[in-house]
Amino acid sequence: MAVKLLDTFDGAVYPVNRREREILGYRAYPSLGDIGKSVDLVLLAVPAPACPGLMREAAEIGAGAVLVMGGGFGETGEEGQRIQDEMVAICRETGVRLLGPNTGGFADPVNGLVASFSVSFKKIPPGPIAIVSQSGGISLILACMVENDGFGVSLTVGMGNSIDIDSADMIDYLAGDETTRVIALYLEGLSDGRSLYEAVARATRKKPVVALTIGRTDIGEFAKSHTGNLVGSYELKTAALKQAGAVVVDNSNDLIDAACAFSLMRLPPLADPGIGMLVGQAGAGLLMFDQLKLAGVNVPELSERCTAKIGEHLPAMHYISNPVDIGRRTQEEFSNILRVLNEDENLHAILAYGLYEPTALDPVKVFEDLDFRLDKPLIYGTAGETADMQDVCMKLAGMGIAPFKSPERSARATQAIVEDSRYQFRKSRYASEGVPSAPVEALPDGALDEAQAKRLVQGMGIPVPRFMVCRSRDAALDAFASLEKPVAVKVLNAEIMHKTEVGGVHLNVGDEEQLRAALDRIDDIDFGGQLTYLVEEMAGPGLDLILGGLRDPIFGPTVMLGMGGTMAEAMQDVSMRLAPLQRADAEEMLSELKTNVLFDGWRGSPAIDRQAVIDAVMAVSALMLQNEQIGELDINPLRASKAGVLALDALIVRRP
């Protein structure tokens, strides 16, 4: 079937088959070696066990790459894994590149090359949207959705098991491809998240990347059966993608809608782009406005000057604000008001909605007849009969206007171009900001106790309470005398994991009697070894956070910030990023917490020192990045108040 698909391809095609001399009109060769010409790509449509041998043959004739579509490899079990490992070794050894195995192949409609088992790819029109999908099936589904929306594809590829060429390679390639204006990415599991992250970060400097991934729920077993990869944490995957500058969406429809919009427009880097809204149907305006506000998109008030100008064109009964509700007005009025919005400096893109009613408002005519230059990207939502819509949407897209067939789809596409603009802005700030450096101190030998962990944290600039390590009861009494009361008295031993549960933590110790009782209780811990006491000053009230670092097997060093306390833990109110991160990322982490209103001073309590929290996040980022001995770091709680932060407990786990 692959051969049949190749009939749309202009270049030379050589079927290889041991028995046949001719296949579908092409001369067939008994082996790769018999072709005797240079070959760019070898497509293998043979059972898995035959692949390694043929890959060697391909390498021998100097083929540029091999595509293995069939399954039966790492995704199926041990024997498949063995064959797959051999194929990886051949790639390393011979330098031949491999796409797959276990993929649907790819289609390059621009060059008429369909290297896939699916005939459906033949119908995909060429265009500026590139699709990189871990799943072959999804690469095809997404390409069909692009075609359904009247757009075209530069390349759509199913990555399959990605044992050699992976999504990161593909994104790097597409970032430099001139036909491609936007990359739509579908990800399942990953083996090397860090290289993907870096490729996406490189690509978004040149063009928008929109990404969809799975794993919001526990579907790991099914996913592993598909491409042999672990799904990984959805939160970490999406955090990494956003951090790299990709717009992350929830479903395939939003992925394609955003890609279609990006194929026509991209905002420059802006801190918070303003959207002007112009609607012919107030109900549609409400649905879009609600959606944009929910997504935190800035729909600014119009300037007085702007409002006054619009007032010249609309009767008083209209809602002249942002959104502007023009009702069922004429083309001239629509055009006049659009001109006003186009001139407003606080607006960076325009979202318009109007039913397609040729006798009242035909958007094609409106935009064809504009008597001014539309400077801002425009997204136009509309509705009408199927037959009309195809024509209208095609013509609008032809004029660079992104058409959508529902209010909310228009609004979500607008949200996507806003997010991309903000991410670009955030990344543009990176350039002027170096990565903070941390002293790379070797960790002390053995497991680290709380005091050692706190000193390391303190060394990075995160304040800790004043504390003393006491190796005897007398030392503890002396410490008590010299510290500000009340104090906390804790058992200090790296081997005791759950200090509180064994009676090893005593808070608010205010007098010597309480101190002795606490020491007694600690001495009762049946541990066997020598017990040491940690005596430290109690912190003042504040908001308890959890700040941590983890060396993730897929993404490498990461930083996590969460709200502390039972409730926040119960709803997993956390935000994650890859290290190194920049202050803008750390700021975003704070804003991402669902309970972030607590930072602003809740119910009369004073506002938290956000900068101190951000400093602490940056310190953990630097520590995780630069001290490779650390596997995991937990500051729980990090007490934050208007006076700053204090690490009340710290745990460091050495990298295994």
Add this chain to the structure above:
Amino acid sequence: MAVKLLDTFDGAVYPVNRREREILGYRAYPSLGDIGKSVDLVLLAVPAPACPGLMREAAEIGAGAVLVMGGGFGETGEEGQRIQDEMVAICRETGVRLLGPNTGGFADPVNGLVASFSVSFKKIPPGPIAIVSQSGGISLILACMVENDGFGVSLTVGMGNSIDIDSADMIDYLAGDETTRVIALYLEGLSDGRSLYEAVARATRKKPVVALTIGRTDIGEFAKSHTGNLVGSYELKTAALKQAGAVVVDNSNDLIDAACAFSLMRLPPLADPGIGMLVGQAGAGLLMFDQLKLAGVNVPELSERCTAKIGEHLPAMHYISNPVDIGRRTQEEFSNILRVLNEDENLHAILAYGLYEPTALDPVKVFEDLDFRLDKPLIYGTAGETADMQDVCMKLAGMGIAPFKSPERSARATQAIVEDSRYQFRKSRYASEGVPSAPVEALPDGALDEAQAKRLVQGMGIPVPRFMVCRSRDAALDAFASLEKPVAVKVLNAEIMHKTEVGGVHLNVGDEEQLRAALDRIDDIDFGGQLTYLVEEMAGPGLDLILGGLRDPIFGPTVMLGMGGTMAEAMQDVSMRLAPLQRADAEEMLSELKTNVLFDGWRGSPAIDRQAVIDAVMAVSALMLQNEQIGELDINPLRASKAGVLALDALIVRRP
């Protein structure tokens, strides 16, 4: 224009115009009275001030109803409101019914009647989907979306200002309409939420209702300019709709997708319908599975017998579980596996996905050639070229199979039919359960203090701590002696709203010295009147909830349950219902809380007595319903533990 639209209508049409004798080929009459025949519907396309007079004329000739499409009424300000009020009075006085004003009108494609200013309505095909929209524009947009998806409409109506006929009336009408199989409802603000709630509750006993509303963010000002209604609380509107049995969706696309599915299928009432999944592309399966699991839809494990049977049809490399991943198999295999799922008693509907690849799998052929009767509703997701898709989807729908053009759209439509089935089941349990009755005690005179509020709450069966009201320090000392220590000592005065802030609450009072200090502090409150003390036993540890009742201006008596504590309040972790509610509703309220895992025993703490919480919710429901003097009731906190619940504080505000 209205007249032009009426040319598709079979009945008699009489244009009325003071000047013209003939309009578009119809004889025109100078006034309504001159027609001299009985008239069902009068369409007024005149300025607002002329409407009241013409409504009286319409009433005089015995017209069944009047439709006023134009604006300029309550939504524009005082003068418009005056005209609107006069029109309401005419309706009441003469009995003539009014649709509008400020609406796009309606279309009844089944009878060819287009009573609207929009020509687009002429293209809407007849079918089983009814659209009731507060906004005229949205009624048209939704009808276009139905047409775009290849389905048809029984009635689409824009309600506008709804000053006489409202959405509730329309839903009641459509519930009895034989052509209509599903009602799609778009709501903005509401004046009488209770009657809408009741109409939806009646309708869902007969057919599914899908609803979309706005107001997740603060868009009230724009919304009020549209139909003159307040938006109201999004949470309460959606809670009421779900309680009534409507499936609530997030956007217009989901609304129409669900309506299209319901036009072909409805599950019977089931506690938790099981969905069988069958996919040709694993990637699509993952997207759908993730979506269903996120929505809490039951995708049960297949029985061993079922798995074994499927194994007979599929090679070992496939994922034979639920979802079943059949890969790119033949029609015969697809059909064989479908038969197995069709026979599985744990499955109530089937969600299938397959790319449209005529050479591999053509769903139309599959379902045309089935050699067994498909007993379960089936939703089929597919992708392909635009031209093919129109034909394939139409044919599938013709066979009763709901077709969707993306994995997630298929999954969300499945979610909708599951929710409807569960809601039906919940409502079927109502029948066997009476509304609990509460003694209707008159409230004591004046504002209620904490002790009075607690006694009322206790009278309804919600336990409160043992407490004593003490009118002197001696009485407080006596109370302290007789109660279990430690106690809480509070100032008792209905006029003091914030007891804690003024130093009026003292917890953990364990000895007489502490008691005297607490009483001193309370005596210091500069209040002017006689202070009374409340001395009560401290409660044991537990989970603090907030339980309340509110007489809402739009929906009447409501019940609210929320998680207590700063974090939960910061993220507004609450669930609401209208009173009266049933135990099944109260159970749902607990499950709806984002932090509901805390009920199950968090991190080793014992599980909460859910039944005691539900009892308390039911008690508040009964109290709000039956004691109409109560405007607001707050139990904050309601301490819940494995031993039950205790109302630690209670506040009752009299209805104004």
